[in-house]
Amino acid sequence: MKNSVLCYLEETAARLPDKVAFFDAEGEITFEQLRKSAVDIAFAIQEKVGGRRNPILTYIPKSVKNITAFMGILYSGNFYTPTEVRFPEEKVRSIVETLHPAAILVDTKSKEKLCGYEWTKDICLINVDEVAKSGRYEESHELAEKILDVDPVYTFFTSGSTGTPKGVIINNHNVIDYTDWAVKTFPINENTIMGNQSPFYFDISTQDIYTTLKTGATLGIIPPMYFAFPAKALQFINERKINFLYWVPSAFVSIANYDLLKSIPLNNVELIMFGGEVMPVKQLNYWKKYLPNLKTIANVYGPTEATVNCTYYIVDREFSDSEVLPLGKACENTGLLVLDEDNNIIDSSKVNELGELCVYGSSLSAGYWDDEEKTKEKYIDNPTNPYYKEKMYLTGDLVYYNERGELVFAGRKDFQIKHSGYRIELGEIESAAMGEQRVSVVCASYDKKEKQIVLFYQGDIEEEALKEYLLTIIPKYMVPTVYVSLKKFPYNDNGKIDRKKLENDYLS
Template sequence: MIKNVLEYLEQSAAKSPDKTAVADEHNAFTYQELLDNAQRVGAVLQKETPVRTAVPVYMEKSCNALAAFMGAAKAGCFYCLLDPTQPVERIQMILATLGAEIMIIDEKSAKKQEKLGFSGKVLKIEELLEHTPDEKEMKQLDIIRENALDIDPLYSIFTSGSTGVPKGVIVNHRSVIDFIDCFTDTFHITENDVIGNQAPFDFDVSVKDIYSTLKTGATMQIIPKKLFSFPMPLMDYLDDRKVTTLIWAVSALCIVTTLKGFDYKRPGCINKVIFSGEVMPVKHLNIWRETYPEAMFVNVYGPTEITCNCTYYIVDREFALDETLPMGKAFPNERVFLLDDNDNLITPDMPDTTGEICVSGTAVTLGYYNNREKTDQAFVQNPLNDKYNEIIYRTGDLGYYSKAGELYFSSRKDFQIKHMGHRIELGEIDMAINAVEGCVRACCIFDKDNNKIIGFYEGTPDKKTITHELMKKLPKFMIPQEFVQVASMPVTKNGKIDRNALMEGRKNA
């Protein structure tokens, strides 16, 4: 039984030592090189920090960043990617939470790192990769490995916190192994695949890219962030590097279709498109499916707190423009269920009854690092089970079953509003606007101060046309009182629509 993700790397290196494991715009490592580099980094780290402590990695995503991750795992530690483009104050809050004694940087991020005021030891990845481990260091790495448990932490990813302080989700080896084994089997990811990494390394979509690659002996091509603003070089990159598998945020797929990337080129090898993060607009999905009629398209759902994803739906039919894709079914060894406001179970024979999506299983993570209060609020005893300990994660997302018994995402609890005496899911209005001819993408926000719904949209129709179309589908109380046309939807670094930026833009217009 595998109990450490390093076994993925070691097995792939033994089988295909000279095969490219990972490549970025400027660099590449074979499997043997990645394994050797992990040992070099780990040999130094084990002398600098105790096991099961944080190793912040302050650099942009790259081959070297992945070597740092694997080196942290070699030293029995857990890694945390810190994006140098993030505000200094946010990085400082994360470092304070981690309490790290060391930090790995690269030459490119060195000047920015100086502004952080980090009091621990700073190690440069370029120097670490030149280190030659001695016999004593290698022996210590062996001892660390022998004493490792599969519940030891592997990585931390920081999500936004409602109080303004980021929360560090902490994930162990067992959760990743349990999920990735199912993920690669379910979607037939093999050594013949080339995975095109879109997600930042501090976003959990990248976990699927990294560990699907290492487990199967595939190749991961790291796509430069800048290409997602320029569809022609992006299409060239995917085609030149023979990418077969896209595990992308919905917004990234929508960028391709919005900027008409396929009018320039159809990358020839793509056969799997797996998307998450937000509800996929059907008109964008249809363009992708028309372009790749033989490819597998999969809608996956799940927050960082349950190790990437807990449900999947392999698209197997056509959908109308105002329809929503189902969430599908739970991945093996995960239980996904709905609870109402009184913690009663909502079952498939109770269609259209909305409840909070909850998850149980090995994929449920260790909680929030150094934050017992927030952990205890979200990672709780299953209220349906009073016989033994069963920690579940309450996602804060709402879902419901259709009359056909399929599970659907509704919205965030935060996006369910009370307006004019009615409970309204803003996601339902988004879908209705998305279906209007000429609308590219929509996002509705509730302005609590002025008690009105604001509909932001990207596309060509005028506000009168949109209102007219919505009146055919929605009750009057659900039609936005204000519409704001935007040139393009601002997105967060994780690829989700940036609602704060939309409201700021409206204020400054």
């Protein structure tokens, strides 16, 4: 039984020491080089930070350096919280004030920027570019053995729908359980070359990093700026022979909307996965059309509180552009409950009946960092287990079972509205609008002050034509009354449509 995620690195470095583990546009690192660099960082941390299980922040541009920093922090007996040098100062400060990190790991460039903030003057900064070689590499196994499987690996800060940062604590057992399932379920092995798109503070990166360490695969870190010029991302994928993509849907959508695969084919890609938000079938069908060697497509879902994912669906049939992909079924060692407003269980025999999805099991986080009130609010006792306390997470996501017994995402509880006496899921409006061939991106919202449904959209179609199309697809009471055509949608740090910005900019 593994006590730590570092067991993956220890075993793979012994088995495949000279194989490239991670690369970016600037360089690469083998498994053995990673192990040794991480040990050097670990002893540098231990010199300056006393004790164990301390939070340590990373403030390093997205690169291979991040991986060595994460592993070094773990070898030191502590846990990491990634941030991003592109974050506004106030966001970094908010995380620091909540987390109270024992140290911040930086590189030479990011140190200069961070030192420009007055409030960092009393924080211990460790520059990974200046860490001395310890020569104590034979001690790595001993360092890893001291870790317990309940010790944290990382804390990811997520604002969710409230805007207030919440630190989700994920431990070794959570990551090991999820990683072992992912490798068993998807064809990830030492011949896999993954293309990382997600930021390291977003949970998709957990699968990217730890399946690489477990299997001896290789992870290519695609420079974030390339996604602003998607043709560059595709060229990088081809040059590096990347064959596995697990991205947020907006990254896939952007490439489809630019029609880039027609001129830059990805002949090496064999598997695509998406999660974090709804993947529009229209753009998925585009990817299917232009990937000649595609073997596996997976739609995955899960809140950060469930480590990475709690459901998965491997696409096994055709879908029309206006249909919604199912979430599928539970991941291994994961329990799912669908509860109605009165906390009654909705099972698969109750087709199309809406309820909130609740999650429990071995990948479930222990709660939020230093926030007992929010933890008690979102992690409740499983109402179906009267014999002992078993924590369950309320996702806030509305789902239903289809006639095949598959779970289907309907929307957020936050996005469920009451309009003209009807209860409406904004996600259903969005799915209907995406069925129109000329529409490429949509987001439905509700103007509470004016009591009207608003549809933001991108596409070569007039408002009246889109409205007439929707009248043929959904009931009249669901059809938006206001339409806002956008040349470009705003996206948040995780690559999802920034609904708050749209509402702040366009709604009264």
